[in-house]
Amino acid sequence: MTLKIYNTLTRQKEKFVPFKKGRVGIYVCGPTVYDHPHIGHAKSYISFDVVVRYLRHLGYKVRYVQNITDVGHLTDNADAGEDKIEKRAKLEQVEPMELVEMYMRSYYEDMDALNNIRADISPRATGHIPEQIELAEKLIDKGFAYEANKSVYFDVSKLKDYGKLSGRKLDEQESGARIEINPEKKHPADFALWKKAEAGHIMKWNSPWGVGFPGWHLECSVMSMKYLGETFDIHGGGIENVFPHHECEIAQSETANEMPFARYWMHNNMVTVEGQKMGKSLGNFVTLKDAFKLFSPLTIRFFVLNTHYSSPIDYSNEGLDAADKGLERLHNTIRNLRERLGSSGNEGAVATGDWKGKLEKYKNNFEEAMDEDFNTAEALAVLFNLTKEVNNLLNSDEEISEGVLSEVDSLYRTYGGNVLGIVPEKTVQHDSDDADVYKMEEDLIKALIDTRNELREAKQWEQADKIRDKLSELGIIIEDKKEKVAWRKK
RNA sequence: GGCGGCAUGGCCAAGUGGACUAAGGCAGUGGAUUGCAAAUCCAUUAUCCAGGGUUCGAAUCCCUGUGCCGCCUCCA
Numbered sequence: 001m002t003l004k005i006y007n008t009l010t011r012q013k014e015k016f017v018p019f020k021k022g023r024v025g026i027y028v029c030g031p032t033v034y035d036h037p038h039i040g041h042a043k044s045y046i047s048f049d050v051v052v053r054y055l056r057h058l059g060y061k062v063r064y065v066q067n068i069t070d071v072g073h074l075t076d077n078a079d080a081g082e083d084k085i086e087k088r089a090k091l092e093q094v095e096p097m098e099l100v101e102m103y104m105r106s107y108y109e110d111m112d113a114l115n116n117i118r119a120d121i122s123p124r125a126t127g128h129i130p131e132q133i134e135l136a137e138k139l140i141d142k143g144f145a146y147e148a149n150k151s152v153y154f155d156v157s158k159l160k161d162y163g164k165l166s167g168r169k170l171d172e173q174e175s176g177a178r179i180e181i182n183p184e185k186k187h188p189a190d191f192a193l194w195k196k197a198e199a200g201h202i203m204k205w206n207s208p209w210g211v212g213f214p215g216w217h218l219e220c221s222v223m224s225m226k227y228l229g230e231t232f233d234i235h236g237g238g239i240e241n242v243f244p245h246h247e248c249e250i251a252q253s254e255t256a257n258e259m260p261f262a263r264y265w266m267h268n269n270m271v272t273v274e275g276q277k278m279g280k281s282l283g284n285f286v287t288l289k290d291a292f293k294l295f296s297p298l299t300i301r302f303f304v305l306n307t308h309y310s311s312p313i314d315y316s317n318e319g320l321d322a323a324d325k326g327l328e329r330l331h332n333t334i335r336n337l338r339e340r341l342g343s344s345g346n347e348g349a350v351a352t353g354d355w356k357g358k359l360e361k362y363k364n365n366f367e368e369a370m371d372e373d374f375n376t377a378e379a380l381a382v383l384f385n386l387t388k389e390v391n392n393l394l395n396s397d398e399e400i401s402e403g404v405l406s407e408v409d410s411l412y413r414t415y416g417g418n419v420l421g422i423v424p425e426k427t428v429q430h431d432s433d434d435a436d437v438y439k440m441e442e443d444l445i446k447a448l449i450d451t452r453n454e455l456r457e458a459k460q461w462e463q464a465d466k467i468r469d470k471l472s473e474l475g476i477i478i479e480d481k482k483e484k485v486a487w488r489k490k
Numbered sequence: 491g492g493c494g495g496c497a498u499g500g501c502c503a504a505g506u507g508g509a510c511u512a513a514g515g516c517a518g519u520g521g522a523u524u525g526c527a528a529a530u531c532c533a534u535u536a537u538c539c540a541g542g543g544u545u546c547g548a549a550u551c552c553c554u555g556u557g558c559c560g561c562c563u564c565c566a
Contacts, residue, residue, distance in 0.1 A: 044566035238566035322516035377504050381514035
């Protein structure tokens with residue numbers, strides 16, 4: 001079995017062979033931290049989180065770098081307009097760096113909730129200004145960039161393969177169609193490496209060309225090569241960044257290093273809301289903090305993974321409701337399984353017979369799905385097929401060996417937990433971490449269940465149902481099973 | 491105007507030439523189980539946007555048309 005990845009650069013699915021045996025370097029474009037993260041961030045970073053998790057599952061030693069863009073770049077286009085971070089900072093009446101800190105924390109808070117494992121290195125653009133200046137100088141020295149009015153631009157016409165990622169040709173672009181042509185540029189498609197700071201600009205640094213700030217594309221080139229080397233394995237990002245951002249990164253990096261840049265380019269698709277792209281400038285975005293009020297982070301994660309990363313998803317309450325129920329079903333089975341696991345009492349640490357083969361089959365099916373360009377939708381289907389069979393097993397009257405139970409549980413932990421991140425370590429019934437509250441809550445519920453059982457024995461159904469209904473209103477679901485009465489939180 | 495993508499059951503969504511008599515989730519219907527529920531199980535629901543072509547064989551490849559979306563300005 002070999003992992004295959006769709007490479008935007010070659011426009012085909014390719015076998016994944018890392019640059020250095022056993023190791024993978026991956027760089028994913030991070031957020032610009034000037035607002036709370038939204039559903040779009042969730043899709044992107046969940047997708048790449050699973051990529052990293054699966055690569056690690058396959059045994060690769062992965063170094064995952066994801067930048068934090070903490071210098072604003074510009075509101076209107078790459079070369080004009082106001083710095084987004086400054087603009088927002090003024091609005092909120094805080095220092096730009098204060099704003100950055102605030103939203104960076106917000107970002108991590110939400111990503112942690114979504115169960116994304118943090119990157120190994122999270123470099124910040126403002127922490128790499130000298131390197132960015134150095135790269136711009138190098139490009140000038142090589143004759144691929146020029147200074148104009150204290151700004152520096154990359155000379156696109158010097159590069160024969162500019163456009164190889166996005167499939168664009170310079171002369172086919174309708175320059176100036178939507179933005180005004182900057183007269184400082186030799187060619188309309190030239191892009192800024194360094195911009196002169198106009199009066200009143202706050203976030204600025206000294207440079208050989210005067211006081212200014214770096215162009216947007218430069219940071220990713222600099223930080224990826226610094227931490228992953230001039231050539232590295234995977235570069236990921238949103239599909240909307242293929243052009244110009246990633247195209248420009250390639251131009252800068254490959255010109256400077258005279259080496260291939262990223263070997264596999266992965267692009268995740270967009271989130272739409274009512275069929276329309278969700279964009280910062282469109283103002284129709286749903287923040288994760290708002291979404292979390294209605295749905296659990298794991299439900300959102302499951303919803304995202306139910307569609308291939310390269311397909312768009314439409315965010316809707318109906319869609320999330322459906323996902324919520326599906327995930328609940330999976331969790332129910334796992335909880336039942338784990339309850340049974342501690343109590344079956346019979347020995348035999350490994351699965352034998354039918355189940356040995358079945359588990360092997362499910363593992364293979366899961367990995368085959370993931371090997372096909374991280375097909376999480378199909379991988380989830382494999383888990384649901386398993387779930388049906390596990391439910392049948394748990395419902396049957398036959399004795400189940402501890403080995404089977406524990407191997408099924410470990411399959412859920414490995415694939416549902418470690419790889420997809422949708423199966424929690426513990427299936428907890430409580431919200432509270434406080435041991436005293438936890439204990440009291442449990443005792444109270446048990447007391448009510450005991451009372452209800454007495455009523456049931458006396459066939460006083462009305463009273464018994466009243467307790468069940470009341471508990472249900474409080475979010476506690478009672479399930480009368482053959483052997484005992486179980487409860488769980490909704 | 492240029493470049494790219496998508497169109498699969500009521501909804502969401504895999505599958506991209508032959509075990510597809512099309513995965514999986516949600517919803518519906520009928521049944522089993524239950525004091526009633528909950529949970530679970532069983533059964534049931536599609537010929538793949540339209541038309542043409544290639545092929546022994548197509549949802550899957552090619553052409554035409556229709557509709558939707560993204561990029562060419564910041565954006566995950």
